[in-house]
Amino acid sequence: MAVALALRRRFRAVTVIKEEVAKLLELKKLVDDGKSSGQFVLKCPKGTRDYDPFQMAIREKVFSVITSCFKRHGAVAISTPAFELKETLLGKYGEDQKLIYDLADQGGELLSLRYDLTVPFARHVAMNNIKTMKRYHIDRVYRRDQPRMTLGRYREFYQCVSLSAFGSSV
Numbered sequence: 281m282a283v284a285l286a287l288r289r290r291f292r293a294v295t296v297i298k299e300e301v302a303k304l305l306e307l308k309k310l311v312d313d314g315k316s317s318g319q320f321v322l323k324c325p326k327g328t329r330d331y332d333p334f335q336m337a338i339r340e341k342v343f344s345v346i347t348s349c350f351k352r353h354g355a356v357a358i359s360t361p362a363f364e365l366k367e368t369l370l371g372k373y374g375e376d377q378k379l380i381y382d383l384a385d386q387g388g389e390l391l392s393l394r395y396d397l398t399v400p401f402a403r404h405v406a407m408n409n410i411k412t413m414k415r416y417h418i419d420r421v422y423r424r425d426q427p428r429m430t431l432g433r434y435r436e437f438y439q440c441v442s443l444s445a446f447g448s449s450v
Contacts, residue, residue, distance in 0.1 A: 327427030327435030350416040360400035366390040393422040397441045417441040
Protein backbone atom coordinates (compact mmCIF):
# COMPACT_ATOMS: atom_id res chain seq x y z
CA MET A 281 0.00 0.00 0.00
CA ALA A 282 2.77 2.44 0.93
CA VAL A 283 4.66 1.59 -2.26
CA ALA A 284 1.57 2.26 -4.36
CA LEU A 285 1.03 5.60 -2.63
CA ALA A 286 4.68 6.59 -3.16
CA LEU A 287 4.43 5.64 -6.85
CA ARG A 288 1.26 7.71 -7.26
CA ARG A 289 2.93 10.73 -5.64
CA ARG A 290 5.99 10.36 -7.84
CA PHE A 291 3.83 10.03 -10.97
CA ARG A 292 1.91 13.16 -9.94
CA ALA A 293 5.16 15.08 -9.41
CA VAL A 294 6.51 13.98 -12.79
CA THR A 295 3.22 14.98 -14.42
CA VAL A 296 3.33 18.46 -12.82
CA ILE A 297 6.93 18.94 -13.95
CA LYS A 298 6.05 17.91 -17.50
CA GLU A 299 3.10 20.34 -17.52
CA GLU A 300 5.28 23.23 -16.30
CA VAL A 301 7.98 22.45 -18.87
CA ALA A 302 5.32 22.37 -21.60
CA LYS A 303 4.02 25.80 -20.47
CA LEU A 304 7.52 27.30 -20.52
CA LEU A 305 8.26 25.83 -23.95
CA GLU A 306 4.98 27.23 -25.26
CA LEU A 307 5.88 30.69 -23.92
CA LYS A 308 9.33 30.42 -25.48
CA LYS A 309 7.77 29.42 -28.79
CA LEU A 310 5.46 32.45 -28.67
CA VAL A 311 8.43 34.73 -28.07
CA ASP A 312 10.48 33.09 -30.82
CA ASP A 313 7.56 33.39 -33.27
CA GLY A 314 7.20 37.10 -32.51
CA LYS A 315 3.62 36.65 -31.25
CA SER A 316 4.49 37.90 -27.79
CA SER A 317 5.62 41.29 -26.59
CA GLY A 318 9.18 39.96 -26.64
CA GLN A 319 9.65 40.49 -22.90
CA PHE A 320 9.87 36.84 -21.85
CA VAL A 321 13.38 35.39 -21.88
CA LEU A 322 14.00 31.87 -20.64
CA LYS A 323 17.37 32.08 -18.88
CA CYS A 324 19.02 32.06 -15.48
CA PRO A 325 19.40 35.43 -13.77
CA LYS A 326 22.74 37.16 -14.35
CA GLY A 327 25.43 35.78 -12.06
CA THR A 328 23.69 32.45 -11.42
CA ARG A 329 23.67 29.10 -13.14
CA ASP A 330 21.99 25.71 -13.23
CA TYR A 331 23.88 22.55 -12.39
CA ASP A 332 23.17 19.37 -14.33
CA PRO A 333 23.16 15.90 -12.69
CA PHE A 334 26.81 15.27 -13.56
CA GLN A 335 27.92 18.57 -11.99
CA MET A 336 25.76 17.86 -8.93
CA ALA A 337 27.33 14.41 -8.53
CA ILE A 338 30.77 16.01 -8.50
CA ARG A 339 29.66 18.69 -6.01
CA GLU A 340 28.09 16.10 -3.71
CA LYS A 341 31.26 14.00 -3.77
CA VAL A 342 33.49 17.00 -3.02
CA PHE A 343 31.21 18.12 -0.17
CA SER A 344 31.19 14.57 1.18
CA VAL A 345 35.00 14.42 1.28
CA ILE A 346 35.24 17.86 2.92
CA THR A 347 32.50 17.08 5.44
CA SER A 348 34.02 13.75 6.45
CA CYS A 349 37.37 15.48 7.03
CA PHE A 350 35.77 18.10 9.28
CA LYS A 351 33.87 15.43 11.22
CA ARG A 352 37.03 13.38 11.63
CA HIS A 353 38.53 16.36 13.46
CA GLY A 354 35.52 16.72 15.76
CA ALA A 355 33.62 19.52 14.05
CA VAL A 356 29.84 19.71 13.94
CA ALA A 357 27.73 21.24 11.20
CA ILE A 358 25.53 24.28 11.70
CA SER A 359 23.05 25.92 9.39
CA THR A 360 21.78 29.49 9.44
CA PRO A 361 19.00 31.14 7.39
CA ALA A 362 19.81 32.40 3.89
CA PHE A 363 18.55 35.81 5.02
CA GLU A 364 19.21 37.86 8.13
CA LEU A 365 17.89 41.05 9.62
CA LYS A 366 19.50 43.80 7.58
CA GLU A 367 20.89 45.52 10.69
CA THR A 368 22.77 42.31 11.58
CA LEU A 369 24.63 42.36 8.27
CA LEU A 370 25.35 46.09 7.99
CA GLY A 371 28.63 47.60 9.10
CA LYS A 372 30.59 44.37 9.32
CA TYR A 373 32.81 45.04 6.30
CA GLY A 374 33.88 48.24 4.59
CA GLU A 375 31.57 48.27 1.60
CA ASP A 376 29.02 45.70 2.71
CA GLN A 377 26.02 47.82 1.71
CA LYS A 378 27.07 47.37 -1.93
CA LEU A 379 27.17 43.58 -1.48
CA ILE A 380 23.76 43.06 0.12
CA TYR A 381 20.59 41.98 -1.65
CA ASP A 382 17.70 43.55 0.24
CA LEU A 383 14.41 41.69 0.35
CA ALA A 384 11.00 43.30 0.22
CA ASP A 385 9.54 44.19 3.61
CA GLN A 386 8.23 41.01 5.19
CA GLY A 387 5.93 41.78 8.07
CA GLY A 388 7.83 44.80 9.31
CA GLU A 389 11.31 43.29 9.26
CA LEU A 390 14.00 44.60 6.94
CA LEU A 391 15.72 41.48 5.61
CA SER A 392 18.75 40.87 3.42
CA LEU A 393 20.34 37.79 1.89
CA ARG A 394 23.56 36.78 3.63
CA TYR A 395 26.74 37.61 1.72
CA ASP A 396 29.02 35.37 3.75
CA LEU A 397 28.76 32.79 6.55
CA THR A 398 30.79 34.56 9.23
CA VAL A 399 28.26 37.19 10.33
CA PRO A 400 25.36 34.70 10.65
CA PHE A 401 27.65 32.40 12.66
CA ALA A 402 28.57 35.24 15.03
CA ARG A 403 24.88 36.03 15.46
CA HIS A 404 24.15 32.35 16.17
CA VAL A 405 26.89 32.17 18.82
CA ALA A 406 25.78 35.39 20.53
CA MET A 407 22.09 34.48 20.44
CA ASN A 408 22.67 31.04 21.95
CA ASN A 409 25.37 32.07 24.43
CA ILE A 410 27.78 29.46 23.06
CA LYS A 411 31.14 29.43 24.86
CA THR A 412 33.04 26.84 22.81
CA MET A 413 32.40 25.21 19.46
CA LYS A 414 34.25 23.48 16.69
CA ARG A 415 32.14 23.83 13.59
CA TYR A 416 32.04 23.86 9.82
CA HIS A 417 29.47 25.42 7.53
CA ILE A 418 28.93 24.87 3.80
CA ASP A 419 26.10 26.84 2.25
CA ARG A 420 25.05 29.27 -0.45
CA VAL A 421 25.77 32.98 -0.13
CA TYR A 422 24.65 35.90 -2.29
CA ARG A 423 26.58 39.00 -3.32
CA ARG A 424 25.18 41.92 -5.26
CA ASP A 425 28.27 42.35 -7.33
CA GLN A 426 29.24 42.54 -10.97
CA PRO A 427 29.53 38.87 -11.89
CA ARG A 428 32.45 37.72 -14.00
CA MET A 429 31.35 34.23 -14.79
CA THR A 430 34.31 33.54 -17.07
CA LEU A 431 36.48 34.01 -13.96
CA GLY A 432 34.17 31.98 -11.72
CA ARG A 433 32.70 35.03 -9.96
CA TYR A 434 28.96 34.58 -9.45
CA ARG A 435 26.26 36.35 -7.48
CA GLU A 436 25.13 33.06 -5.94
CA PHE A 437 27.78 30.60 -4.85
CA TYR A 438 28.77 28.17 -2.14
CA GLN A 439 31.06 29.20 0.64
CA CYS A 440 32.81 26.65 2.78
CA VAL A 441 33.78 27.90 6.19
CA SER A 442 36.52 25.60 7.26
CA LEU A 443 36.98 24.23 10.70
CA SER A 444 36.31 27.19 12.97
CA ALA A 445 37.05 26.66 16.61
CA PHE A 446 36.68 29.16 19.40
CA GLY A 447 36.56 29.10 23.14
CA SER A 448 39.16 28.14 25.70
CA SER A 449 38.67 24.36 25.69
CA VAL A 450 38.48 23.74 21.95
